[in-house]
Amino acid sequence: MPPSRRPRASCRPGSPAAPCLLPAASLIPAMPLAGPGLHLSRALDFGAVHNAEVARQPKSFFLSPDLNEYLLASSSPLDPLLAELARETSELGPVSRMQVPPEQGALLTVLAAATGARRAVEVGTFTGYSALCIARGLPADGHLLCLDVSDEWTSVARRYWARANLSDRIELRLGPAADSLAALPAEPIFDFAFVDADKTGYSAYVELLAPRLRPNGLLLLDNVLQSGRVLDPAAQDANVRAIRDVNARLGADPRFQVVVLPVADGLTMARRM
Numbered sequence: 001m002p003p004s005r006r007p008r009a010s011c012r013p014g015s016p017a018a019p020c021l022l023p024a025a026s027l028i029p030a031m032p033l034a035g036p037g038l039h040l041s042r043a044l045d046f047g048a049v050h051n052a053e054v055a056r057q058p059k060s061f062f063l064s065p066d067l068n069e070y071l072l073a074s075s076s077p078l079d080p081l082l083a084e085l086a087r088e089t090s091e092l093g094p095v096s097r098m099q100v101p102p103e104q105g106a107l108l109t110v111l112a113a114a115t116g117a118r119r120a121v122e123v124g125t126f127t128g129y130s131a132l133c134i135a136r137g138l139p140a141d142g143h144l145l146c147l148d149v150s151d152e153w154t155s156v157a158r159r160y161w162a163r164a165n166l167s168d169r170i171e172l173r174l175g176p177a178a179d180s181l182a183a184l185p186a187e188p189i190f191d192f193a194f195v196d197a198d199k200t201g202y203s204a205y206v207e208l209l210a211p212r213l214r215p216n217g218l219l220l221l222d223n224v225l226q227s228g229r230v231l232d233p234a235a236q237d238a239n240v241r242a243i244r245d246v247n248a249r250l251g252a253d254p255r256f257q258v259v260v261l262p263v264a265d266g267l268t269m270a271r272r273m
Protein backbone atom coordinates (compact mmCIF):
# COMPACT_ATOMS: atom_id res chain seq x y z
CA MET A 1 0.00 0.00 0.00
CA PRO A 2 1.51 3.36 -0.93
CA PRO A 3 2.23 5.53 2.13
CA SER A 4 -0.22 8.16 0.94
CA ARG A 5 -3.02 5.57 1.26
CA ARG A 6 -2.02 4.23 4.67
CA PRO A 7 -3.87 5.22 7.83
CA ARG A 8 -2.62 8.49 9.19
CA ALA A 9 0.71 8.26 10.90
CA SER A 10 0.68 8.64 14.63
CA CYS A 11 2.80 7.86 17.68
CA ARG A 12 1.51 4.36 18.27
CA PRO A 13 2.49 2.82 21.60
CA GLY A 14 4.32 -0.44 21.05
CA SER A 15 5.25 0.34 17.46
CA PRO A 16 8.78 -0.98 16.84
CA ALA A 17 9.82 2.27 15.20
CA ALA A 18 7.49 4.73 16.89
CA PRO A 19 7.41 7.72 14.54
CA CYS A 20 8.01 10.24 17.30
CA LEU A 21 9.44 10.14 20.77
CA LEU A 22 7.16 12.84 22.10
CA PRO A 23 3.46 13.65 21.80
CA ALA A 24 2.60 14.19 18.15
CA ALA A 25 0.77 17.41 18.96
CA SER A 26 3.96 18.95 20.23
CA LEU A 27 5.64 18.42 16.86
CA ILE A 28 2.81 19.97 14.87
CA PRO A 29 2.59 23.73 14.36
CA ALA A 30 -0.80 25.36 14.64
CA MET A 31 -1.78 26.18 11.05
CA PRO A 32 -3.01 23.54 8.57
CA LEU A 33 -0.75 23.04 5.52
CA ALA A 34 -3.57 22.03 3.24
CA GLY A 35 -6.90 23.74 3.15
CA PRO A 36 -9.54 25.10 0.85
CA GLY A 37 -7.23 27.93 -0.23
CA LEU A 38 -4.61 25.57 -1.60
CA HIS A 39 -4.56 24.68 -5.26
CA LEU A 40 -1.81 22.10 -5.39
CA SER A 41 -3.54 19.69 -7.73
CA ARG A 42 -4.27 22.49 -10.17
CA ALA A 43 -0.77 23.89 -9.80
CA LEU A 44 0.73 20.49 -10.52
CA ASP A 45 -0.77 20.55 -13.99
CA PHE A 46 1.93 23.05 -14.94
CA GLY A 47 5.66 22.58 -15.32
CA ALA A 48 6.82 25.09 -12.73
CA VAL A 49 4.61 25.58 -9.71
CA HIS A 50 4.45 29.00 -8.22
CA ASN A 51 5.14 29.15 -4.50
CA ALA A 52 2.01 31.16 -3.88
CA GLU A 53 -0.04 28.23 -5.15
CA VAL A 54 1.49 25.97 -2.53
CA ALA A 55 1.19 27.79 0.76
CA ARG A 56 -1.49 30.39 1.17
CA GLN A 57 -1.47 29.83 4.91
CA PRO A 58 1.76 31.24 6.35
CA LYS A 59 3.66 29.03 8.75
CA SER A 60 5.18 32.20 10.14
CA PHE A 61 2.91 33.79 12.71
CA PHE A 62 4.34 37.22 11.76
CA LEU A 63 2.84 37.20 8.30
CA SER A 64 -0.70 37.83 7.13
CA PRO A 65 -1.85 35.42 4.39
CA ASP A 66 -1.61 38.27 1.86
CA LEU A 67 1.91 39.22 2.85
CA ASN A 68 2.92 35.56 2.86
CA GLU A 69 1.52 35.19 -0.65
CA TYR A 70 3.39 38.29 -1.81
CA LEU A 71 6.61 36.96 -0.28
CA LEU A 72 6.18 33.63 -2.08
CA ALA A 73 5.12 35.26 -5.35
CA SER A 74 8.34 37.30 -5.25
CA SER A 75 10.49 34.20 -4.78
CA SER A 76 11.65 31.60 -7.30
CA PRO A 77 8.95 29.09 -8.26
CA LEU A 78 8.72 25.79 -6.46
CA ASP A 79 9.53 22.83 -8.65
CA PRO A 80 6.90 20.15 -9.33
CA LEU A 81 8.65 17.40 -7.35
CA LEU A 82 8.71 19.41 -4.11
CA ALA A 83 5.09 20.40 -4.72
CA GLU A 84 4.14 16.74 -5.20
CA LEU A 85 5.95 15.76 -2.01
CA ALA A 86 4.14 18.52 -0.11
CA ARG A 87 0.84 17.28 -1.50
CA GLU A 88 1.50 13.64 -0.59
CA THR A 89 2.62 14.70 2.89
CA SER A 90 -0.54 16.78 3.36
CA GLU A 91 -2.53 13.54 2.93
CA LEU A 92 -1.03 12.34 6.24
CA GLY A 93 -3.24 14.86 8.03
CA PRO A 94 -2.25 17.39 10.72
CA VAL A 95 1.24 15.89 11.14
CA SER A 96 2.00 17.30 7.69
CA ARG A 97 2.50 20.67 9.38
CA MET A 98 5.85 19.34 10.56
CA GLN A 99 7.19 19.83 7.04
CA VAL A 100 9.19 23.02 6.48
CA PRO A 101 7.34 25.57 4.31
CA PRO A 102 8.55 26.37 0.77
CA GLU A 103 10.41 29.56 1.69
CA GLN A 104 12.35 27.76 4.42
CA GLY A 105 13.16 24.88 2.08
CA ALA A 106 14.47 27.36 -0.48
CA LEU A 107 16.53 29.07 2.21
CA LEU A 108 18.12 25.71 3.12
CA THR A 109 19.13 25.17 -0.52
CA VAL A 110 20.50 28.69 -0.82
CA LEU A 111 22.50 28.43 2.41
CA ALA A 112 23.93 25.00 1.61
CA ALA A 113 24.95 26.09 -1.88
CA ALA A 114 26.17 29.59 -1.01
CA THR A 115 28.34 28.36 1.87
CA GLY A 116 29.84 25.63 -0.34
CA ALA A 117 28.79 22.94 2.13
CA ARG A 118 29.86 19.40 1.17
CA ARG A 119 29.00 17.35 4.24
CA ALA A 120 25.68 17.96 5.94
CA VAL A 121 23.54 16.36 8.62
CA GLU A 122 19.83 16.64 9.29
CA VAL A 123 18.23 15.74 12.63
CA GLY A 124 14.53 15.07 11.95
CA THR A 125 13.71 14.12 8.36
CA PHE A 126 10.01 13.15 8.31
CA THR A 127 8.93 12.74 4.64
CA GLY A 128 12.14 14.26 3.32
CA TYR A 129 11.22 17.76 2.12
CA SER A 130 13.95 19.68 3.97
CA ALA A 131 16.49 16.94 3.20
CA LEU A 132 15.71 17.23 -0.52
CA CYS A 133 16.21 20.99 -0.27
CA ILE A 134 19.55 20.65 1.53
CA ALA A 135 20.82 17.92 -0.81
CA ARG A 136 20.02 20.08 -3.81
CA GLY A 137 22.39 22.71 -2.43
CA LEU A 138 25.29 20.25 -2.15
CA PRO A 139 27.80 19.53 -4.92
CA ALA A 140 27.73 16.22 -6.84
CA ASP A 141 30.23 14.68 -4.41
CA GLY A 142 28.39 16.07 -1.37
CA HIS A 143 26.81 13.94 1.35
CA LEU A 144 23.78 14.46 3.59
CA LEU A 145 23.28 12.23 6.64
CA CYS A 146 19.61 12.10 7.69
CA LEU A 147 18.62 10.95 11.18
CA ASP A 148 15.09 9.96 12.15
CA VAL A 149 13.23 7.31 14.15
CA SER A 150 10.40 6.69 11.69
CA ASP A 151 10.75 4.07 8.98
CA GLU A 152 7.19 4.82 7.83
CA TRP A 153 7.63 8.55 7.27
CA THR A 154 11.13 8.28 5.82
CA SER A 155 9.95 5.63 3.34
CA VAL A 156 8.14 8.51 1.62
CA ALA A 157 11.37 10.51 1.72
CA ARG A 158 13.37 7.74 0.08
CA ARG A 159 10.98 7.56 -2.87
CA TYR A 160 11.30 11.28 -3.55
CA TRP A 161 15.08 11.32 -3.13
CA ALA A 162 15.28 8.55 -5.75
CA ARG A 163 13.06 10.48 -8.12
CA ALA A 164 15.30 13.53 -7.65
CA ASN A 165 18.36 11.36 -8.45
CA LEU A 166 19.77 12.26 -5.06
CA SER A 167 19.76 8.83 -3.39
CA ASP A 168 23.52 8.55 -3.79
CA ARG A 169 23.98 11.87 -1.96
CA ILE A 170 21.66 11.11 0.99
CA GLU A 171 22.21 8.50 3.70
CA LEU A 172 19.40 7.70 6.15
CA ARG A 173 20.05 6.30 9.63
CA LEU A 174 17.06 5.19 11.69
CA GLY A 175 17.18 5.42 15.47
CA PRO A 176 17.31 8.09 18.16
CA ALA A 177 19.35 10.94 16.70
CA ALA A 178 21.38 11.43 19.88
CA ASP A 179 22.67 7.85 19.60
CA SER A 180 23.44 8.23 15.89
CA LEU A 181 25.33 11.49 16.47
CA ALA A 182 27.24 10.12 19.46
CA ALA A 183 28.41 7.20 17.30
CA LEU A 184 30.10 9.59 14.84
CA PRO A 185 33.74 10.66 15.29
CA ALA A 186 33.92 13.74 17.52
CA GLU A 187 35.78 15.64 14.81
CA PRO A 188 34.78 18.57 12.55
CA ILE A 189 33.19 16.41 9.86
CA PHE A 190 30.17 18.58 8.97
CA ASP A 191 29.84 21.92 7.16
CA PHE A 192 26.10 22.20 7.69
CA ALA A 193 23.62 20.90 10.27
CA PHE A 194 19.83 21.31 10.34
CA VAL A 195 17.98 20.33 13.53
CA ASP A 196 14.20 19.81 13.29
CA ALA A 197 13.33 16.87 15.56
CA ASP A 198 12.11 16.51 19.17
CA LYS A 199 12.42 19.91 20.83
CA THR A 200 13.43 18.48 24.20
CA GLY A 201 16.50 17.02 22.50
CA TYR A 202 17.76 20.30 21.01
CA SER A 203 20.29 21.15 23.76
CA ALA A 204 21.78 17.66 23.50
CA TYR A 205 21.93 17.94 19.70
CA VAL A 206 23.79 21.26 19.97
CA GLU A 207 26.36 19.65 22.30
CA LEU A 208 26.74 16.63 20.03
CA LEU A 209 27.04 18.75 16.89
CA ALA A 210 29.37 21.47 18.20
CA PRO A 211 32.56 19.35 18.08
CA ARG A 212 31.49 17.85 14.74
CA LEU A 213 31.09 21.18 12.91
CA ARG A 214 34.06 22.69 11.16
CA PRO A 215 34.96 26.36 11.78
CA ASN A 216 32.49 28.55 9.84
CA GLY A 217 30.13 25.59 9.59
CA LEU A 218 26.43 26.41 9.97
CA LEU A 219 24.13 25.05 12.65
CA LEU A 220 20.41 25.69 12.00
CA LEU A 221 17.67 25.08 14.58
CA ASP A 222 14.01 25.11 13.55
CA ASN A 223 10.90 26.18 15.53
CA VAL A 224 12.82 28.34 17.98
CA LEU A 225 9.92 30.77 18.49
CA GLN A 226 7.22 28.12 19.07
CA SER A 227 4.54 30.28 17.44
CA GLY A 228 5.48 33.08 19.86
CA ARG A 229 4.92 30.93 22.95
CA VAL A 230 8.54 31.47 24.04
CA LEU A 231 7.32 34.83 25.42
CA ASP A 232 4.10 33.55 27.00
CA PRO A 233 4.60 32.96 30.74
CA ALA A 234 1.59 30.64 30.74
CA ALA A 235 3.30 28.32 28.24
CA GLN A 236 5.22 25.85 30.41
CA ASP A 237 5.11 22.58 28.45
CA ALA A 238 8.29 20.59 27.96
CA ASN A 239 8.82 21.77 24.38
CA VAL A 240 8.60 25.49 25.01
CA ARG A 241 10.78 25.17 28.11
CA ALA A 242 13.39 23.22 26.15
CA ILE A 243 13.38 25.79 23.37
CA ARG A 244 13.73 28.72 25.82
CA ASP A 245 16.63 26.88 27.38
CA VAL A 246 18.49 26.17 24.14
CA ASN A 247 17.85 29.72 22.87
CA ALA A 248 19.33 31.21 26.06
CA ARG A 249 22.30 28.85 26.06
CA LEU A 250 23.16 29.19 22.39
CA GLY A 251 22.88 32.99 22.35
CA ALA A 252 25.56 33.12 25.08
CA ASP A 253 27.73 30.33 23.66
CA PRO A 254 31.19 31.61 22.63
CA ARG A 255 31.57 28.65 20.26
CA PHE A 256 28.95 30.17 17.95
CA GLN A 257 27.93 33.46 16.38
CA VAL A 258 24.15 33.34 16.51
CA VAL A 259 21.32 35.11 14.70
CA VAL A 260 17.66 34.19 15.15
CA LEU A 261 15.69 34.73 11.96
CA PRO A 262 11.92 35.36 11.80
CA VAL A 263 11.56 32.68 9.13
CA ALA A 264 8.62 30.27 9.43
CA ASP A 265 8.39 29.35 13.15
CA GLY A 266 11.77 30.91 13.92
CA LEU A 267 15.09 29.68 12.58
CA THR A 268 18.35 30.00 14.49
CA MET A 269 21.43 30.29 12.34
CA ALA A 270 24.67 29.73 14.25
CA ARG A 271 28.15 29.97 12.74
CA ARG A 272 30.73 27.71 14.39
CA MET A 273 33.65 29.87 15.50
Ligand SMILES: C[S@@+](CC[C@H](N)C(=O)[O-])C[C@H]1O[C@@H](n2cnc3c(N)ncnc32)[C@H](O)[C@@H]1O
Nearest residue numbers: 019098099100124126130148149176177197198
Ligand atom coordinates in the same frame (compact mmCIF):
# COMPACT_ATOMS: atom_id res chain seq x y z
C1 LIG B 1 9.30 18.29 12.46
S1 LIG B 1 9.56 16.69 11.78
C2 LIG B 1 10.85 16.98 10.63
C3 LIG B 1 10.35 17.70 9.40
C4 LIG B 1 11.33 17.71 8.26
N1 LIG B 1 12.49 18.49 8.59
C5 LIG B 1 10.67 18.26 7.00
O1 LIG B 1 10.87 19.40 6.62
O2 LIG B 1 9.87 17.52 6.41
C6 LIG B 1 10.35 15.88 13.14
C7 LIG B 1 10.90 14.51 12.83
O3 LIG B 1 11.75 14.17 13.93
C8 LIG B 1 11.64 12.79 14.15
N2 LIG B 1 12.08 12.53 15.54
C9 LIG B 1 11.42 12.78 16.69
N3 LIG B 1 12.18 12.44 17.75
C10 LIG B 1 13.35 11.96 17.26
C11 LIG B 1 14.55 11.47 17.84
N4 LIG B 1 14.71 11.39 19.16
N5 LIG B 1 15.55 11.06 17.02
C12 LIG B 1 15.41 11.15 15.67
N6 LIG B 1 14.31 11.63 15.06
C13 LIG B 1 13.29 12.03 15.84
C14 LIG B 1 10.20 12.44 13.86
O4 LIG B 1 10.06 11.08 13.51
C15 LIG B 1 9.88 13.38 12.70
O5 LIG B 1 10.03 12.74 11.47
